[in-house]
Ligand SMILES: Nc1ncnc2c1ncn2[C@@H]1O[C@H](COP(=O)(O)OP(=O)(O)OP(=O)(O)O)[C@@H](O)[C@H]1O
């Protein structure tokens with residue numbers, strides 16, 4: 651079964667063709683980072699307009715690179731929740747138009763179900779059940795994955811997402827958008843112990859919950875008192891800030907793996923591309939005896955191959971959406987009964 655995936659929930663316009671839920675025949679992503687960089691974050695209306703311009707060329711490129719004409723596609727999977735509503739609508743309406751014109755079956759995919767599916771495009775995916783740490787621009791949660799689309803959220807951030815902490819931190823330091831990649835790069839030559847940052851949610855009573863907004867405020871106070879450093883000082887500050895984010899994510903993941911008795915842990919979402927997080931979690935896994943699975947960096951950030959992979963399982967189960975399928979800006983991760 652060849653599934654055409656379409657993703658437009660935030661600032662990437664993406665289309666991909668995936669065969670049998672595991673083989674990527676094409677994976678095209680048009681990023682809008684240049685459009686939003688000067689504003690230090692995604693401007694929703696500009697995102698929608700850029701999606702309108704990009705969606706058809708991206709779709710054509712995906713079909714062409716896959717060597718698969720529309721006639722050889724068996725179903726369409728499109729992100730319909732959550733995300734910026736205007737951005738979501740562009741991919742969704744395009745998908746529905748194709749479904750209407752061709753009669754192809756279509757399913758809506760929750761964006762986070764997509765992130766959770768990226769790892770199944772790798773040669774050695776984690777077995778079920780496993781633990782997943784979803785760390786992206788808008789979400790941070792720990793999820794027990796019992797099967798494809800069968801998830802149970804164990805805990806989540808109470809305020810900002812980890813990606814937001816990276817992006818807002820970078821904005822505060824004048825490093826541009828998206829900030830995660832820049833902080834990651836600068837932190838490589840910095841000392842993570844140079845600047846003290848508060849460690850949030852350390853009490854056992856906080857369970858699987860996380861928090862990153864206090865950290866952002868601590869960085870603001872540091873900058874208000876000491877200014878923005880340059881050179882080695884900036885590298886040290888980035889390394890220390892990043893270490894505080896990573897420390898909390900790793901501590902909570904370890905704890906959840908232990909409590910749930912799970913020996914396989916995947917990380918997904920844009921922040922899973924972070925080199926310090928990847929290394930720290932691998933180290934924790936070696937100590938606590940769980941195996942860590944991480945998609946390649948380009949499949950951590952938004953792409954349509956992961957949406958096609960998630961949609962594959964829904965289509966294979968016989969799920970079909972009607973043309974009334976709508977964009978939902980805010981929606982919890984769906985749980986299969
Ligand atoms: N190397 C990195 N280190 C840390 N953060 C990173 C890195 N690369 C990307 N990010 C962060 O990942 C986020 C983007 O991830 P993603 O594309 O999954 O988010 P999103 O789709 O906007 O949000 P969501 O998936 O929650 O809807 C941004 O916050 C970005 O700063």
Ligand SMILES: [Mg+2]
Pocket residue numbers: 761765786787919920951952
């Ligand atoms: Mg995402």
